[in-house]
Amino acid sequence: MTGVILDPATLGRTLTRLAHEIAERNGTCTDLVLVGIQRRGVTLAERLGPLLAGMVGHPIGVGCIDVTMHRDDLDWRSLPELRPTALPGDITGKTVVLVDDVLFHGRTIRAALDALHDLGRPLRVQLAVLIDRGHRELPIRADYVGKNIPTSIHQRINVRLTEDGGTDTVTLEEPG
Amino acid sequence: MNSNATATPTGQTPASVTPWSRQHLLDLQSLAPEDLTLILDTARSFKAINERSIKRVPPLRGKTVINLFVEPSTRTRISFELAALRLSADVINFSAEASSLKKGETLRDTVRNLEALNADVIILRHGASGAPHYLARFARSHIINAGDGAHEHPTQGLLDAFTIREHKGRIEGLKVTILGDILFSRVARSNIWALLKLGAHVTLCGPPTLVPRVFERFGCRVTWNLEEALRDADVVNLLRVQHERQRVTLFPSLGEYTALFGLNQARMKWVKPDALIMHPGPINRGVEIEGDIADGNQSVILEQVTNGLAVRMAVLFLVNGGRVADAK
Structure with a gap:
């Protein structure tokens, strides 16, 4: 199966459902922060924040985290593209919901857990992803999944978001 | 991030970047x-x-x-x-x-x-x-x-180039004047290599005994006229007088150095208002630079440290x- 997996309308509904699931699991969502993983996870967290705030009736803190330096496949010889890490206050004692676009090997999430640990000790960490495409290499799973897509390891999932200058679409492509 | 990458490791070098391949960093002269x-x-x-x-x-x-x-x-x-x-x-x-x-x-x-x-x-x-x-x-x-x-002093040359690029957006085509004790300065040499390789025009100025014409062979302009060196500079990098490296005295006194080549408010009138004032430190206030210029709004001396x-x-x-x- 290749082609469009999520069109703009479906992607919007999927994010609304993810926000509902986060609210359902976490009650009033006090002491809850959304932390997007650079880059597209940040855009998604910035969209989930207002959706969730609308459901629970109070603002939800949204932060971003760059995990480049915590990766296990970091190439020392090349230019690491670092993006900001910024959290809305201390995460110690809070529920952190990590947000990313695609869950694949799980190595990005492993790096994100390490990066979070450097910044404080959350009460609990949950994971929300737009797409889970399988092929995990580590014992990591998502708490909230927009859509499960069975893929072959060579296929590509492309997530495009309006904030990056496109339209909201997720496509599955064969290797070019 | 990059979680949709296929078999390629996400930290892989983009095609446009030449990966680092050297075991050491010994100098800037040998770098591309x-x-x-x-x-x-x-x-x-x-x-x-x-x-x-x-x-x-x-x-x-x-x-x-x-x-x-x-x-x-x-x-x-x-x-x-x-x-x-x-x-x-x-x-x-x-x-x-x-x-x-x-x-x-x-x-x-x-x-x-x-x-x-x-x-x-x-x-x-x-x-x-x-x-x-x-x-x-x-x-x-x-x-x-x-x-x-x-x-x-390769990392000093690099951090100076970094600071210039951050402020001016580029290095190519800029006019950079290095002023002071060039002869004994490793900072000057690393700056010269970095700036010339990145396309800047470099002018060296100071007392003739400390700024010999031999530096023209590097591709620099050498002048002993301070006004000429400052007038069209986009960047003025001041060097400390390295008393400790001089085996014989190459100029009469620090006072005379200051009188002839020290950067003071009167001479700042020759400097373009958007020119950067740099210094690798430690600064000798009142010798190569007046204190209020070092603290002034054209000075990026502390940014160099950062x-x-x-x-x-x-x-x-x-x-x-x-x-x-x-x-x-």
Whole structure:
């Protein structure tokens, strides 16, 4: 199966459902922060924040985290593209919901857990992803999944978001 | 991020970037412009880490970095030490005063002993020009030159280039004047190499005894006329008078130096209002620069210090990834 997996309308509904699931699991969502993983996870967290705030009736803190330096496949010889890490206050004692676009090997999430640990000790960490495409290499799973897509390891999932200058679409492509 | 990548590791080099391939950083003279740009771009990424509330990242975890400072230094040593710590390396400081070098051990033996302790990176500050190149002939570790005699101080040249690029957006085509004791300055030499390779026009100015015409062979303009040197400069980099390196006095007195070449408010009228005033430190207020110019709004002297940390993190990071294939 290749082609469009999520069109703009479906992607919007999927994010609304993810926000509902986060609210359902976490009650009033006090002491809850959304932390997007650079880059597209940040855009998604910035969209989930207002959706969730609308459901629970109070603002939800949204932060971003760059995990480049915590990766296990970091190439020392090349230019690491670092993006900001910024959290809305201390995460110690809070529920952190990590947000990313695609869950694949799980190595990005492993790096994100390490990066979070450097910044404080959350009460609990949950994971929300737009797409889970399988092929995990580590014992990591998502708490909230927009859509499960069975893929072959060579296929590509492309997530495009309006904030990056496109339209909201997720496509599955064969290797070019 | 990049979680949709296929079989390629996400940290892989983009096609447009030439990966770092050197075991050591000995000088800027032997680097290609692409190497310089890679270091500066990497430093820009690392600068963001120093602005975070938690300023430590793990890429050099488990690596041992030795600050081997045979010639005294405080600011460069602290900057390298902090850079290594921010990358999670273990750092040992080794100064000549308290070492076996005092007991007659050769530099070669000292380094072989450090390598027997499995040091990964040796940062060398030495009074003799070429000392790091000598170590590189047999070293299995990565050697970083932190200043060798009057030869080069590569990370200073890089951090100056970084600061200029950050303010001006580019280096190519800029007019940079280096003013002061050029003859004895490794900072001047590293600056000259970095700036010329990146396409700047470099003017050298100072007393004729300290700014000989031989520097024209590097591709620089040499002038002993201060107004001419300052008038069209986009950047003015002032150097400290290195009394300690001069075996014979090459100018009558510090007072005369200040009278003829010190940067004061009257001479600032020759300088373009958007020109950067730089100085590698430590500054001698009232000698090469008046205090209120050093503190003024054209001065980027403290930014140079901040940027030095990011540049040294970038150098440690890249050099650690460099191949050790040519080790003997």
